[in-house]
Amino acid sequence: RRSGSRAIYVMDTTGRVLATSNWRDSDSYQGEDLSFRAYFKDAVRGLPGRFYGIGTTTGESGYYLAHGLEDKGRIIGVAVIKVRLEALEERWQRARLEAFVSDENGIIILSSDPARRLKSVRPLTPQDKERLARSLQYYWWPLNELVPLERETLSEGYENWIELQDFDLSANQTASATSTSSGGATSGRAYMSDMLVRKAVDNATPKLHEACCSGKHFKQVSVHVFRAGDPKVKYLEIKLEEVIISSFTLTGN
Known part of the structure; x- marks a missing residue:
């Protein structure tokens, strides 16, 4: 909490959460299998894991930063920090700015207008929507297109x-x-x-x-x-x- 993050946790090489900062909460990640998350798949291969998503356990959005934990050159686990992004949106709103940020899928993840959040800035094909739905990256949001x-x-x-x-x-x-x-x-x-x-x-x-x-x-x-x-x-x-x-x-x- 002092770091301003939503949660910090450690996973084993199978994607199971071994330890988490929210272990006392009813929606704790402890024991969860998060091997399907893209940030884990990257970090367990030694790559930096960066990912915006909505938590399947808590339903809270955040930006995930993941890094492999090594012992003698071998990855033995993954450390993850989930960062809150609402502070940036709140600054935009206080300054009365019209701004939004979209991710690599064209989905708005930050917006000064909450009504735009989790909408697509370009048309998504049925195949795209099915792929994103299976990934659970945006949970079950419909990802409707932002009307120009x-x-x-x-x-x-x-x-x-x-x-x-x-x-x-x-x-x-x-x-x-x-x-x-x-x-x-x-x-x-x-x-x-x-x-x-x-x-x-x-x-x-x-x-x-x-x-x-x-x-x-x-x-x-x-x-x-x-x-x-x-x-x-x-x-x-x-x-x-x-x-x-x-x-x-x-x-x-």
Whole structure:
């Protein structure tokens, strides 16, 4: 409790919880089999385990950090800490910021508006929903899609998708924003540390988009192409890391 975490626990190499800080609670993890969790599967193989999920025992959400415990170079167990994330949301709400964070599955895990939490920022296929349901990562939440403010089909396999417009966030915050145009450019205003821009592109393999930013601390651009529910639509995901900018324009073919 002094560390601000929800729980700290140790698992054996089969995924069974041997010791936990909440052992006195009625919903203690003691003796639970958590071998199905992705953070355990990574940590028991010597990789860092990082995972957002909703506890199957407590029903409480949190961010899990896991690390393998070694003895003479051999992993003999896994140590896990479950961290509370509500404090960040509370700071956003007090500052009256409109912001949210989505994970690698496109599910909103943090939001200044609680109504957005555990909604999808992009369409999920029935196969995706079944896979996520089996993982129990989000427990039994339906993972409905976040309805954009504006969504318009420009041509086959290409659409205009705007979720946040005229956003203006303080530095050192994280948000997702999407805005595309038929001319192949994305523009907007922002003040933030990390920015994630998703845009729909045509079926032609997109070239690396050029990021033209005015401002400072422009560190890195990563580009990722993925498909959502409609197989005809590709989404280009561009992440700007550690950026504090006053305006941005993304252009490309």
